[in-house]
Amino acid sequence: MTQLRDPHDTTGLDRDAFFIGGGWTAPATDQVIEVVSPHTEQVIARVPEGTPADIDAAVAAARRAFDEGPWPRMTPAERIAVIEAFSGLYAGAMVEMAGLITLEMGSPTSFANLAQSPAPWMQIEAFLAIAREFGWEETRPGALGAPVVVRREPVGVVAAIPPWNVPQFTIMSKVVPALLAGCTVVVKPAPETPLDAYLMAELLQQAGVPEGVVNIVPGGRETGAHLVAHPGIDKVAFTGSTAAGRAIASVCGQQLKRVSLELGGKSAAILLDDVDLAHAVEGIKFTGLMNSGQACVAQTRILAPRSRYAEVVDALATAVSGMAVGDPTDPATEIGPMVAQRQQERVSSYIALGESEGARIVTGGLGMPSGLDHGWYVRPTVFADVDTRMRIAQEEIFGPVLSVIAYDGVEEAVRIANDSEYGLAGTVWTADQAAGLDVARRVRAGTYGVNTYTMDFAAPFGGFKASGLGREFGPEGLGQYTELKSVYLETPAG
Structure with a gap:
């Protein structure tokens, strides 16, 4: 078990x-993944990089565990008992888990200790x-006059592919319902x-999950593609970009393999x-900029009535310009680094694009934050004078960039x-809850909030249109x- 450590201590994190x-x-090759701190730009750990041969071994183990092992043949109550033990162990490791995620991807510790590990534990319990x-x-x-027995049986061997932004959150939304259903799993964490x-694997092992039921092989895009196309996989559960989702859906469609995206x-x-602007701005700071803007549900298009447009822009500019940016291990930090240099460059390119499209920067902009x-x-960054046809209003930026768009009438x-x-998420902010609920019913999104935004793990989560297929959480998520x-x-x- 990894021990609790100083938030800046990166010793002993290597794996082999x-x-x-x-x-x-042992891995099939000597290829390694260097885990780099987004804050220091220094290597903090090295772990083996999965290859197709390693994936083959993991799928074979999961296949044996499903076809021959006890897990799918246990009663639901027996599987529940094992996951209850896992939940208890996970609860005791949440601080350590949050700290690891802050180190490896730069999530501010305030957000990590709110969502990066407590929320996965809440998923387990739900x-x-x-x-x-x-x-x-x-x-x-x-x-026809005779009774019919309708059974829910496990779908088989599941490939679980989470992204880097909320790794435990997105792993748990796949692994826990899969295990409770009687499936076996191969997890490919993002590099x-x-x-x-690795910490999760130790907890599963301690909880008594049988051999081969969960297998974990980190790797990059080629490793993931091999896993998706593997004939030993019965279902793919993926969280990530829409472009990658389309490619995965195409492979699964050709193989008639179950898929959720x-x-x-x-x-x-x-x-x-009639919005209470102070309340809305505090909410938008979270819904738009959570995890430094690296969140699929981030509400980054701010639609303001033209009659109050200047007031909204000024309030957002004041609030965002006052956010603490810096070392993600500092509890005062609200905005941490982007996960990688490529992501920093991507977000910066969108800021430059917004200016070239004619939008007006009211706070932020290009360059490193002060200090x-x-x-x-x-x-x-907050953009004003944004037209809905601009690319910054249409494309997912995945960084701390808000676009304020004026409208006339509901x-x-x-x-x-x-x-x-x-069509993934959204909110409406109003003093009239009934009016807000009316708006919620008309916006084509899978999750929606009236004067708030959260995820309730008893309810289904997922998106309309290009935001995905299928649902996570709730009975609907288990049924997948x-x-x-x-x-x-x-x-x-x-």
Whole structure:
């Protein structure tokens, strides 16, 4: 078990094996992933890089565990007991888990200790509650006069592919329902964030998860592509970019392989005329800039009524310019670095693009934040005078950049909110909850908030349009890892 450490201490983080078949397995090659701190730009750990041969070994272990092992044949209650043990261990490791994620991808420790590890633990508890009441098998009256038994059986071997921005959050949304359903799993963590997955493997091992039920092989894009196309995989569960999701869906479609995709977003926060602006701005600081803007649900299009447009722009500029930017291990930090230099360059290119498109920077802009001379940082930026046709209003930037768009009337606000290839999240801010609920019903997004935004793990999460396929969380999320079987019984004589 990794021990609690000083937040700046990166000693002892190297790994030399994969978690395959219930134990630590030597890699097939000497290729390594260098985990680099986005704050110091220094290597903090080295772990083996998965290759197709390593994926083959992991899938073979998961296949044996599913086809021959005890896990799929246990009762739901027996599997629940193992996951309950895992939940207890996870609760004791949350501080350590949050610290690892801050080190490896730069998530501000304030956000990490709010969402990077507590939220995954809350998912475990929510799925346990759902599994205890889930309709694993029911008998219903048939139309032909005989009863029909309808069963939920595990879908098989699952490939779980999380991104780097909220690694444990997105791993847990796949691994826990898959395990409760009786599936076995191969997890491919992103190369930027492999360290938290190693700690999770230790906790699963301690909890008594049988050999081969969970296997973990970090790797890059080629490794992931091999896993997706592997004939031993029955279902792929992916969180990441829409472009990657389309490629995965194409492979799964050709193989008739089950797939669920949680993809990108370009969500809108609508401020109505009667908005309490101070309350809305505090909410938008979180919904738009959480995790330094590296969040699929980030509401980065701010739709403001023209009658209050200047007031909204000024309030957002004041709030964002006052946010603390810097060392992610500092509890006062609100905006940390981008995960990698390429991400810093990507976000900076969008800031330059916004200026060239004619949008007006009211705070932030290009260049390093004040007081910082290293790290992959971007100045949190607010654009005004944004037209909905601009690329900064249409494309997912994945950084701390907000675009304020004016509208005339609620009809236009809804139209602008829906003018996107995405449909993942959104909010409306108003003194009239009924009016807010009316707006929520009209915006085509999978999750929506009225004067707030959160994720309730008892309810389904996912997107409309190019934001994905399928749902996570709630009974619907558990059901994604099952196949339905109908068993017809003999019609009674007479």
